[in-house]
Amino acid sequence: MEIRFLSTDDAALISDFYLRNEEHLRRWEPRREEGYHSIDAWTLRLHEREKELVEGKSAHFIYFNPQEGDIVAICSLTNIVRGPFMGCNMGYAVSKTYQGRGLMKKLCVHVIGYAFSELHLNRVMANYMPSNQRSEALLGHLGFVKEGLARRFLKINGNWEDHVLTSLVNPNKT
Template identity: 40%
Template sequence: MSVPEIHTARLRLTVLSARDGALLYRYVNNNRAHLAPWEPQRDEAYYTLSACEDRLFVGYQHWLRGDALPWVALHPETGEMVASCHASQISRGAFQACYLGYSIAAEYQGQGLMREVVAGCIDYLFTELRLHRVMANYMPHNHRSARLLTALQFEREGYARQYLQIAGQWQDHVLTARINPYSSG
Protein backbone atom coordinates (compact mmCIF):
# COMPACT_ATOMS: atom_id res chain seq x y z
CA MET A 1 0.00 0.00 0.00
CA SER A 2 1.48 3.34 -0.99
CA VAL A 3 1.59 6.18 1.49
CA PRO A 4 -0.99 8.86 0.67
CA GLU A 5 0.15 12.36 -0.18
CA ILE A 6 -1.63 15.66 -0.46
CA HIS A 7 -0.07 18.63 -2.18
CA THR A 8 -1.45 21.95 -1.00
CA ALA A 9 -0.47 25.31 -2.44
CA ARG A 10 2.62 25.52 -0.21
CA LEU A 11 3.13 22.17 1.54
CA ARG A 12 3.21 18.40 1.11
CA LEU A 13 1.22 16.23 3.51
CA THR A 14 2.22 12.62 4.04
CA VAL A 15 2.44 9.84 6.62
CA LEU A 16 5.92 9.30 8.05
CA SER A 17 7.50 6.01 9.08
CA ALA A 18 9.92 5.29 11.92
CA ARG A 19 12.90 5.96 9.65
CA ASP A 20 11.75 9.62 9.57
CA GLY A 21 12.12 9.96 13.33
CA ALA A 22 14.64 12.79 13.05
CA LEU A 23 11.99 15.04 11.44
CA LEU A 24 9.57 14.53 14.33
CA TYR A 25 12.41 14.82 16.83
CA ARG A 26 13.37 18.27 15.53
CA TYR A 27 9.72 19.38 15.39
CA VAL A 28 8.83 18.41 18.97
CA ASN A 29 12.07 19.72 20.43
CA ASN A 30 12.11 23.01 18.50
CA ASN A 31 8.47 23.62 19.49
CA ARG A 32 8.51 22.24 23.01
CA ALA A 33 7.59 25.47 24.81
CA HIS A 34 5.27 26.62 22.01
CA LEU A 35 3.14 23.44 22.09
CA ALA A 36 3.23 22.80 25.86
CA PRO A 37 0.10 24.88 26.72
CA TRP A 38 -1.98 22.84 24.23
CA GLU A 39 -0.81 19.29 24.98
CA PRO A 40 -0.76 16.82 27.86
CA GLN A 41 2.25 17.08 30.16
CA ARG A 42 5.18 15.19 28.68
CA ASP A 43 8.07 13.49 30.44
CA GLU A 44 11.63 13.81 29.17
CA ALA A 45 11.46 10.45 27.37
CA TYR A 46 8.82 11.88 25.00
CA TYR A 47 11.45 14.19 23.48
CA THR A 48 14.02 11.50 22.62
CA LEU A 49 14.75 10.28 19.11
CA SER A 50 13.78 6.72 19.98
CA ALA A 51 10.41 7.87 21.34
CA CYS A 52 9.79 9.86 18.15
CA GLU A 53 10.64 6.81 16.05
CA ASP A 54 8.31 4.69 18.19
CA ARG A 55 5.41 7.16 17.80
CA LEU A 56 5.91 7.23 14.03
CA PHE A 57 6.01 3.42 13.92
CA VAL A 58 2.75 3.19 15.90
CA GLY A 59 1.13 5.93 13.79
CA TYR A 60 2.11 4.11 10.60
CA GLN A 61 0.56 0.89 11.94
CA HIS A 62 -2.66 2.76 12.74
CA TRP A 63 -2.68 4.10 9.19
CA LEU A 64 -2.20 0.59 7.78
CA ARG A 65 -5.15 -0.65 9.88
CA GLY A 66 -7.27 2.30 8.74
CA ASP A 67 -8.09 3.59 12.21
CA ALA A 68 -5.96 6.75 12.07
CA LEU A 69 -4.32 9.06 9.57
CA PRO A 70 -1.28 10.81 11.10
CA TRP A 71 -0.52 13.46 8.47
CA VAL A 72 2.53 15.65 8.72
CA ALA A 73 3.08 18.74 6.59
CA LEU A 74 6.53 19.09 5.10
CA HIS A 75 8.18 22.18 3.67
CA PRO A 76 8.65 21.52 -0.07
CA GLU A 77 12.17 22.96 -0.23
CA THR A 78 13.74 21.97 3.09
CA GLY A 79 11.73 18.81 3.79
CA GLU A 80 11.33 19.94 7.40
CA MET A 81 8.14 19.28 9.36
CA VAL A 82 5.96 22.39 9.51
CA ALA A 83 2.74 21.02 11.04
CA SER A 84 0.72 17.94 11.86
CA CYS A 85 -2.92 17.03 11.33
CA HIS A 86 -3.94 13.76 12.91
CA ALA A 87 -7.26 12.02 12.21
CA SER A 88 -7.72 9.54 15.05
CA GLN A 89 -10.33 7.04 16.16
CA ILE A 90 -11.56 6.59 12.61
CA SER A 91 -14.84 4.71 12.99
CA ARG A 92 -16.70 2.91 10.26
CA GLY A 93 -20.11 1.24 10.31
CA ALA A 94 -23.00 3.51 11.19
CA PHE A 95 -20.73 6.29 12.54
CA GLN A 96 -18.24 7.00 9.70
CA ALA A 97 -16.38 9.64 11.74
CA CYS A 98 -13.09 10.65 13.31
CA TYR A 99 -11.49 13.16 15.66
CA LEU A 100 -9.04 15.72 14.34
CA GLY A 101 -6.04 17.18 16.13
CA TYR A 102 -3.39 19.50 14.73
CA SER A 103 -0.35 21.60 15.57
CA ILE A 104 1.98 23.98 13.79
CA ALA A 105 5.55 25.06 14.41
CA ALA A 106 5.86 28.44 16.11
CA GLU A 107 7.76 30.01 13.21
CA TYR A 108 4.95 29.21 10.74
CA GLN A 109 2.02 30.65 12.71
CA GLY A 110 -0.03 33.45 11.21
CA GLN A 111 0.67 32.55 7.57
CA GLY A 112 -2.52 30.59 6.82
CA LEU A 113 -0.60 27.32 6.67
CA MET A 114 -2.60 25.59 9.39
CA ARG A 115 -5.79 26.31 7.49
CA GLU A 116 -4.21 24.93 4.32
CA VAL A 117 -3.12 21.74 6.11
CA VAL A 118 -6.41 21.10 7.93
CA ALA A 119 -8.48 21.87 4.83
CA GLY A 120 -6.41 19.39 2.80
CA CYS A 121 -6.79 16.75 5.48
CA ILE A 122 -10.56 17.26 5.72
CA ASP A 123 -10.95 17.08 1.96
CA TYR A 124 -9.10 13.74 1.94
CA LEU A 125 -11.22 12.41 4.83
CA PHE A 126 -14.42 13.34 3.03
CA THR A 127 -13.56 12.44 -0.57
CA GLU A 128 -11.10 9.54 -0.26
CA LEU A 129 -12.15 7.92 3.02
CA ARG A 130 -15.76 9.01 2.55
CA LEU A 131 -16.23 9.81 6.24
CA HIS A 132 -19.50 11.48 7.19
CA ARG A 133 -18.34 13.51 10.22
CA VAL A 134 -15.09 15.08 11.40
CA MET A 135 -14.97 16.28 15.01
CA ALA A 136 -12.47 18.74 16.48
CA ASN A 137 -12.44 20.16 19.99
CA TYR A 138 -10.59 23.14 21.43
CA MET A 139 -10.07 24.91 24.73
CA PRO A 140 -12.19 28.08 25.01
CA HIS A 141 -9.11 30.30 25.37
CA ASN A 142 -7.54 28.89 22.18
CA HIS A 143 -8.77 31.68 19.93
CA ARG A 144 -6.62 30.59 16.96
CA SER A 145 -8.28 27.16 16.89
CA ALA A 146 -11.70 28.71 17.30
CA ARG A 147 -11.11 30.97 14.28
CA LEU A 148 -9.61 28.15 12.23
CA LEU A 149 -12.47 25.74 12.83
CA THR A 150 -15.08 28.44 12.21
CA ALA A 151 -13.38 29.35 8.93
CA LEU A 152 -13.42 25.67 7.93
CA GLN A 153 -17.18 25.46 8.57
CA PHE A 154 -17.12 23.46 11.80
CA GLU A 155 -20.20 23.98 13.92
CA ARG A 156 -20.30 24.16 17.69
CA GLU A 157 -22.11 21.15 19.10
CA GLY A 158 -21.44 21.42 22.79
CA TYR A 159 -19.25 22.27 25.72
CA ALA A 160 -17.46 19.64 27.80
CA ARG A 161 -16.31 20.60 31.28
CA GLN A 162 -12.93 19.23 32.40
CA TYR A 163 -12.74 17.25 29.16
CA LEU A 164 -8.99 16.61 28.79
CA GLN A 165 -5.96 17.02 31.01
CA ILE A 166 -3.82 19.54 29.17
CA ALA A 167 -0.64 21.11 30.58
CA GLY A 168 -1.36 19.37 33.89
CA GLN A 169 -4.87 20.80 34.34
CA TRP A 170 -8.32 19.47 33.47
CA GLN A 171 -9.46 21.79 30.71
CA ASP A 172 -12.92 22.57 29.37
CA HIS A 173 -13.37 22.12 25.61
CA VAL A 174 -15.71 23.43 22.96
CA LEU A 175 -16.98 20.50 20.88
CA THR A 176 -17.31 21.07 17.13
CA ALA A 177 -17.94 18.98 14.04
CA ARG A 178 -18.24 19.28 10.31
CA ILE A 179 -20.49 17.07 8.24
CA ASN A 180 -19.39 15.86 4.82
CA PRO A 181 -21.36 17.87 2.25
CA TYR A 182 -20.93 14.99 -0.21
CA SER A 183 -22.50 12.34 2.09
CA SER A 184 -25.77 10.88 1.02
CA GLY A 185 -28.54 9.52 3.19
Template identity: 40%
Template sequence: MIETSRTSLVLFTAANAGLVLKYYEDNKVHLAPWEPIRDSGYQTLNNFKVMGEQSEKDFEADKEVRLVAFNKDQTQVLGVCNFTGIVKGPLQACFLGYSIDKRFEGQGLMTEILDAGIAYIFANLKLNRIMANYIPANEGSGAVLNKLGFEREGYARKYLKIAGKWQDHVLMSKLNE
Protein backbone atom coordinates in the same frame (compact mmCIF):
# COMPACT_ATOMS: atom_id res chain seq x y z
CA MET B 1 1.54 12.39 -0.49
CA ILE B 2 -0.90 15.29 -0.55
CA GLU B 3 0.37 18.51 -2.13
CA THR B 4 -0.85 21.97 -1.19
CA SER B 5 0.43 25.23 -2.61
CA ARG B 6 3.05 25.54 0.13
CA THR B 7 3.37 22.08 1.70
CA SER B 8 3.69 18.37 1.16
CA LEU B 9 1.62 16.26 3.54
CA VAL B 10 3.03 12.81 4.18
CA LEU B 11 2.28 10.05 6.62
CA PHE B 12 4.19 10.14 9.90
CA THR B 13 6.59 7.18 9.71
CA ALA B 14 9.73 5.92 11.39
CA ALA B 15 11.66 7.34 8.41
CA ASN B 16 10.64 10.95 9.17
CA ALA B 17 10.67 10.57 12.97
CA GLY B 18 13.84 12.65 13.38
CA LEU B 19 12.35 15.70 11.67
CA VAL B 20 9.07 15.30 13.56
CA LEU B 21 10.99 15.13 16.85
CA LYS B 22 12.88 18.31 15.88
CA TYR B 23 9.52 20.03 15.24
CA TYR B 24 8.33 19.17 18.75
CA GLU B 25 11.67 20.15 20.31
CA ASP B 26 11.66 23.51 18.48
CA ASN B 27 8.06 24.18 19.52
CA LYS B 28 8.09 22.77 23.05
CA VAL B 29 7.30 26.09 24.75
CA HIS B 30 4.87 27.17 22.02
CA LEU B 31 2.82 23.96 22.23
CA ALA B 32 3.03 23.44 26.01
CA PRO B 33 -0.28 25.21 26.87
CA TRP B 34 -2.18 22.97 24.42
CA GLU B 35 -0.52 19.57 25.02
CA PRO B 36 -0.63 16.98 27.81
CA ILE B 37 2.40 16.81 30.08
CA ARG B 38 4.67 14.08 28.73
CA ASP B 39 7.01 11.81 30.66
CA SER B 40 10.78 12.10 30.30
CA GLY B 41 11.02 9.34 27.69
CA TYR B 42 8.52 10.92 25.32
CA GLN B 43 10.73 13.36 23.45
CA THR B 44 13.39 10.90 22.29
CA LEU B 45 14.28 9.71 18.82
CA ASN B 46 13.62 6.09 19.78
CA ASN B 47 10.11 6.95 20.99
CA PHE B 48 9.34 8.94 17.85
CA LYS B 49 10.53 6.05 15.68
CA VAL B 50 8.22 3.70 17.60
CA MET B 51 5.35 6.18 17.19
CA GLY B 52 6.15 6.46 13.46
CA GLU B 53 6.04 2.67 13.10
CA GLN B 54 2.71 2.60 14.94
CA SER B 55 1.40 5.38 12.72
CA GLU B 56 2.18 3.25 9.66
CA LYS B 57 0.38 0.21 11.16
CA ASP B 58 -2.63 2.28 12.21
CA PHE B 59 -2.84 3.82 8.73
CA GLU B 60 -2.84 0.39 7.09
CA ALA B 61 -5.56 -0.76 9.53
CA ASP B 62 -7.73 2.37 8.87
CA LYS B 63 -7.41 3.37 12.56
CA GLU B 64 -5.56 6.69 12.20
CA VAL B 65 -4.07 9.04 9.64
CA ARG B 66 -1.20 11.04 11.14
CA LEU B 67 0.05 13.58 8.61
CA VAL B 68 3.21 15.67 8.72
CA ALA B 69 3.20 18.94 6.77
CA PHE B 70 6.65 19.51 5.31
CA ASN B 71 8.03 22.40 3.30
CA LYS B 72 8.22 21.52 -0.41
CA ASP B 73 11.73 20.04 -0.23
CA GLN B 74 10.73 17.99 2.85
CA THR B 75 13.54 19.28 5.05
CA GLN B 76 11.40 21.03 7.69
CA VAL B 77 8.17 20.17 9.46
CA LEU B 78 5.75 23.12 9.36
CA GLY B 79 2.91 21.48 11.24
CA VAL B 80 1.01 18.27 11.87
CA CYS B 81 -2.57 17.11 11.56
CA ASN B 82 -3.83 13.86 12.99
CA PHE B 83 -7.10 12.10 12.28
CA THR B 84 -7.42 9.63 15.15
CA GLY B 85 -9.99 7.35 16.72
CA ILE B 86 -11.41 6.46 13.32
CA VAL B 87 -14.68 4.58 13.75
CA LYS B 88 -16.38 2.87 10.83
CA GLY B 89 -19.85 1.31 10.80
CA PRO B 90 -22.82 3.55 11.52
CA LEU B 91 -20.71 6.38 13.04
CA GLN B 92 -18.10 6.94 10.28
CA ALA B 93 -16.17 9.56 12.28
CA CYS B 94 -12.81 10.56 13.71
CA PHE B 95 -11.11 13.19 15.85
CA LEU B 96 -8.82 15.88 14.47
CA GLY B 97 -5.77 17.21 16.28
CA TYR B 98 -3.27 19.67 14.84
CA SER B 99 -0.47 22.13 15.51
CA ILE B 100 1.64 24.62 13.60
CA ASP B 101 5.23 25.74 14.06
CA LYS B 102 5.33 29.04 15.98
CA ARG B 103 7.23 30.67 13.09
CA PHE B 104 4.33 30.05 10.69
CA GLU B 105 1.37 31.19 12.78
CA GLY B 106 -0.94 33.79 11.27
CA GLN B 107 -0.06 32.97 7.64
CA GLY B 108 -3.08 30.78 6.81
CA LEU B 109 -0.84 27.73 6.65
CA MET B 110 -2.74 25.66 9.22
CA THR B 111 -5.98 26.28 7.32
CA GLU B 112 -4.28 25.19 4.08
CA ILE B 113 -2.91 22.02 5.69
CA LEU B 114 -6.17 21.07 7.36
CA ASP B 115 -8.25 21.80 4.27
CA ALA B 116 -6.15 19.30 2.31
CA GLY B 117 -6.16 16.71 5.10
CA ILE B 118 -9.92 16.95 5.59
CA ALA B 119 -10.54 16.62 1.84
CA TYR B 120 -8.40 13.46 1.85
CA ILE B 121 -10.28 11.95 4.81
CA PHE B 122 -13.71 12.67 3.35
CA ALA B 123 -12.81 11.49 -0.17
CA ASN B 124 -10.75 8.41 0.68
CA LEU B 125 -12.07 7.14 4.01
CA LYS B 126 -15.64 8.26 3.26
CA LEU B 127 -16.17 9.41 6.85
CA ASN B 128 -19.30 11.37 7.69
CA ARG B 129 -17.96 13.46 10.57
CA ILE B 130 -14.69 14.94 11.78
CA MET B 131 -14.71 16.18 15.37
CA ALA B 132 -12.27 18.75 16.71
CA ASN B 133 -12.21 20.26 20.18
CA TYR B 134 -10.28 23.26 21.45
CA ILE B 135 -9.57 25.05 24.71
CA PRO B 136 -11.59 28.30 24.74
CA ALA B 137 -8.47 30.39 25.37
CA ASN B 138 -6.97 29.09 22.12
CA GLU B 139 -8.77 31.62 19.94
CA GLY B 140 -6.51 30.92 16.95
CA SER B 141 -7.56 27.29 16.92
CA GLY B 142 -11.22 28.27 17.10
CA ALA B 143 -10.77 30.70 14.22
CA VAL B 144 -9.14 28.03 12.03
CA LEU B 145 -11.98 25.58 12.68
CA ASN B 146 -14.59 28.24 11.91
CA LYS B 147 -12.82 29.12 8.64
CA LEU B 148 -12.90 25.45 7.66
CA GLY B 149 -16.65 25.20 8.23
CA PHE B 150 -16.69 23.38 11.56
CA GLU B 151 -19.80 24.01 13.64
CA ARG B 152 -20.01 24.30 17.39
CA GLU B 153 -21.86 21.37 18.91
CA GLY B 154 -21.26 21.87 22.59
CA TYR B 155 -19.06 22.67 25.51
CA ALA B 156 -17.42 20.01 27.68
CA ARG B 157 -16.25 20.91 31.17
CA LYS B 158 -12.96 19.37 32.29
CA TYR B 159 -12.76 17.45 29.02
CA LEU B 160 -9.01 16.73 28.76
CA LYS B 161 -6.02 17.04 31.08
CA ILE B 162 -3.85 19.53 29.22
CA ALA B 163 -0.76 21.31 30.55
CA GLY B 164 -1.27 19.51 33.87
CA LYS B 165 -4.86 20.55 34.57
CA TRP B 166 -8.35 19.54 33.49
CA GLN B 167 -9.46 21.94 30.78
CA ASP B 168 -12.84 22.80 29.34
CA HIS B 169 -13.21 22.41 25.56
CA VAL B 170 -15.47 23.72 22.84
CA LEU B 171 -16.77 20.76 20.81
CA MET B 172 -16.83 21.26 17.04
CA SER B 173 -17.53 19.08 14.03
CA LYS B 174 -17.54 19.17 10.27
CA LEU B 175 -19.82 16.95 8.23
CA ASN B 176 -19.05 15.42 4.87
CA GLU B 177 -21.69 17.24 2.82
Protein backbone atom coordinates in the same frame (compact mmCIF):
# COMPACT_ATOMS: atom_id res chain seq x y z
CA MET C 1 6.19 22.70 0.51
CA GLU C 2 4.64 19.25 0.54
CA ILE C 3 1.86 17.50 2.41
CA ARG C 4 2.35 13.80 3.05
CA PHE C 5 1.77 10.98 5.49
CA LEU C 6 4.07 10.91 8.49
CA SER C 7 6.33 7.82 8.36
CA THR C 8 8.85 6.06 10.56
CA ASP C 9 11.58 7.75 8.51
CA ASP C 10 10.39 11.09 9.93
CA ALA C 11 11.27 10.29 13.56
CA ALA C 12 14.10 12.83 13.71
CA LEU C 13 11.95 15.50 12.01
CA ILE C 14 8.96 15.08 14.33
CA SER C 15 11.23 14.92 17.38
CA ASP C 16 12.82 18.19 16.26
CA PHE C 17 9.39 19.75 15.61
CA TYR C 18 8.20 19.07 19.16
CA LEU C 19 11.48 19.98 20.84
CA ARG C 20 11.70 23.30 18.93
CA ASN C 21 8.05 24.10 19.71
CA GLU C 22 7.91 22.81 23.29
CA GLU C 23 7.28 26.23 24.83
CA HIS C 24 4.91 27.29 22.04
CA LEU C 25 2.74 24.16 22.41
CA ARG C 26 2.94 23.73 26.20
CA ARG C 27 -0.41 25.51 26.83
CA TRP C 28 -2.24 23.12 24.49
CA GLU C 29 -0.53 19.76 25.11
CA PRO C 30 -0.60 17.15 27.88
CA ARG C 31 2.49 16.98 30.08
CA ARG C 32 4.92 14.43 28.73
CA GLU C 33 7.51 12.36 30.58
CA GLU C 34 11.17 12.98 29.91
CA GLY C 35 12.26 11.39 26.64
CA TYR C 36 8.75 11.36 25.14
CA HIS C 37 9.95 13.38 22.15
CA SER C 38 13.23 11.52 21.65
CA ILE C 39 13.97 10.08 18.21
CA ASP C 40 13.82 6.52 19.60
CA ALA C 41 10.44 7.11 21.24
CA TRP C 42 9.09 8.66 18.03
CA THR C 43 10.42 5.76 15.95
CA LEU C 44 8.36 3.34 18.05
CA ARG C 45 5.22 5.51 17.90
CA LEU C 46 5.54 6.11 14.18
CA HIS C 47 5.86 2.38 13.54
CA GLU C 48 2.53 1.91 15.36
CA ARG C 49 0.97 4.80 13.45
CA GLU C 50 2.00 3.25 10.13
CA LYS C 51 0.21 0.05 11.18
CA GLU C 52 -2.87 2.07 12.20
CA LEU C 53 -2.88 3.78 8.79
CA VAL C 54 -2.94 0.40 7.03
CA GLU C 55 -5.69 -0.81 9.40
CA GLY C 56 -7.75 2.35 8.82
CA LYS C 57 -7.61 3.40 12.48
CA SER C 58 -5.71 6.69 12.08
CA ALA C 59 -3.91 8.87 9.55
CA HIS C 60 -1.14 11.31 10.42
CA PHE C 61 0.01 14.03 8.03
CA ILE C 62 2.83 16.54 7.95
CA TYR C 63 3.29 19.75 6.03
CA PHE C 64 6.99 19.63 5.19
CA ASN C 65 9.24 22.45 4.02
CA PRO C 66 12.02 20.73 2.04
CA GLN C 67 13.93 24.01 1.58
CA GLU C 68 14.33 24.41 5.34
CA GLY C 69 14.23 20.67 6.08
CA ASP C 70 11.62 21.05 8.79
CA ILE C 71 8.00 20.34 9.58
CA VAL C 72 5.65 23.30 9.24
CA ALA C 73 2.60 21.65 10.81
CA ILE C 74 1.04 18.32 11.68
CA CYS C 75 -2.55 17.15 11.44
CA SER C 76 -3.96 13.79 12.48
CA LEU C 77 -7.18 11.85 12.11
CA THR C 78 -7.54 9.54 15.11
CA ASN C 79 -10.16 7.30 16.67
CA ILE C 80 -11.55 6.48 13.24
CA VAL C 81 -14.83 4.62 13.76
CA ARG C 82 -16.73 2.84 11.01
CA GLY C 83 -20.25 1.37 11.03
CA PRO C 84 -23.18 3.68 11.64
CA PHE C 85 -20.92 6.43 13.04
CA MET C 86 -18.31 6.88 10.27
CA GLY C 87 -16.37 9.58 12.10
CA CYS C 88 -13.06 10.56 13.64
CA ASN C 89 -11.24 13.18 15.67
CA MET C 90 -8.86 15.70 14.12
CA GLY C 91 -5.92 17.22 15.98
CA TYR C 92 -3.25 19.59 14.74
CA ALA C 93 -0.29 21.78 15.64
CA VAL C 94 1.70 24.39 13.76
CA SER C 95 5.29 25.42 14.31
CA LYS C 96 5.64 28.83 15.94
CA THR C 97 7.90 29.85 13.04
CA TYR C 98 5.08 29.31 10.51
CA GLN C 99 2.12 30.47 12.59
CA GLY C 100 -0.23 33.05 11.06
CA ARG C 101 0.54 32.27 7.39
CA GLY C 102 -2.54 30.20 6.54
CA LEU C 103 -0.50 27.00 6.24
CA MET C 104 -2.37 25.18 9.00
CA LYS C 105 -5.63 25.83 7.16
CA LYS C 106 -4.15 24.46 3.93
CA LEU C 107 -3.04 21.28 5.71
CA CYS C 108 -6.43 20.85 7.43
CA VAL C 109 -8.29 21.27 4.13
CA HIS C 110 -6.15 18.49 2.65
CA VAL C 111 -6.70 16.20 5.66
CA ILE C 112 -10.47 16.82 5.73
CA GLY C 113 -10.60 16.06 2.01
CA TYR C 114 -8.85 12.76 2.70
CA ALA C 115 -11.30 11.97 5.53
CA PHE C 116 -14.33 12.59 3.34
CA SER C 117 -13.13 11.41 -0.09
CA GLU C 118 -10.73 8.57 0.71
CA LEU C 119 -12.04 7.28 4.04
CA HIS C 120 -15.68 8.12 3.18
CA LEU C 121 -16.30 9.40 6.69
CA ASN C 122 -19.44 11.32 7.56
CA ARG C 123 -18.08 13.41 10.43
CA VAL C 124 -14.80 14.96 11.56
CA MET C 125 -14.71 16.30 15.10
CA ALA C 126 -12.20 18.78 16.52
CA ASN C 127 -12.14 20.29 19.98
CA TYR C 128 -10.34 23.31 21.40
CA MET C 129 -9.88 25.05 24.72
CA PRO C 130 -12.05 28.20 25.01
CA SER C 131 -8.91 30.33 25.42
CA ASN C 132 -7.43 29.10 22.13
CA GLN C 133 -8.65 31.83 19.82
CA ARG C 134 -6.45 30.69 16.92
CA SER C 135 -8.04 27.23 16.94
CA GLU C 136 -11.49 28.74 17.23
CA ALA C 137 -10.82 30.93 14.19
CA LEU C 138 -9.24 28.10 12.18
CA LEU C 139 -12.12 25.72 12.77
CA GLY C 140 -14.64 28.46 11.99
CA HIS C 141 -12.91 29.18 8.67
CA LEU C 142 -12.97 25.45 7.89
CA GLY C 143 -16.74 25.30 8.45
CA PHE C 144 -16.77 23.42 11.76
CA VAL C 145 -19.91 23.99 13.84
CA LYS C 146 -19.87 24.36 17.62
CA GLU C 147 -21.84 21.58 19.27
CA GLY C 148 -21.25 22.16 22.94
CA LEU C 149 -18.85 22.51 25.84
CA ALA C 150 -17.25 19.53 27.55
CA ARG C 151 -16.24 20.43 31.08
CA ARG C 152 -12.90 19.11 32.35
CA PHE C 153 -12.51 17.27 29.04
CA LEU C 154 -8.74 16.72 28.80
CA LYS C 155 -5.80 17.07 31.16
CA ILE C 156 -3.64 19.66 29.45
CA ASN C 157 -0.34 20.85 30.89
CA GLY C 158 -1.32 19.32 34.23
CA ASN C 159 -4.81 20.83 34.48
CA TRP C 160 -8.25 19.55 33.56
CA GLU C 161 -9.43 21.88 30.81
CA ASP C 162 -12.86 22.54 29.31
CA HIS C 163 -13.11 22.11 25.53
CA VAL C 164 -15.48 23.46 22.92
CA LEU C 165 -16.78 20.53 20.83
CA THR C 166 -17.06 21.11 17.09
CA SER C 167 -17.70 19.00 14.02
CA LEU C 168 -17.76 19.16 10.26
CA VAL C 169 -20.18 16.90 8.43
CA ASN C 170 -19.38 15.54 4.97
CA PRO C 171 -21.50 17.57 2.53
CA ASN C 172 -21.45 14.70 0.01
CA LYS C 173 -22.83 12.00 2.36
CA THR C 174 -26.50 11.13 2.32
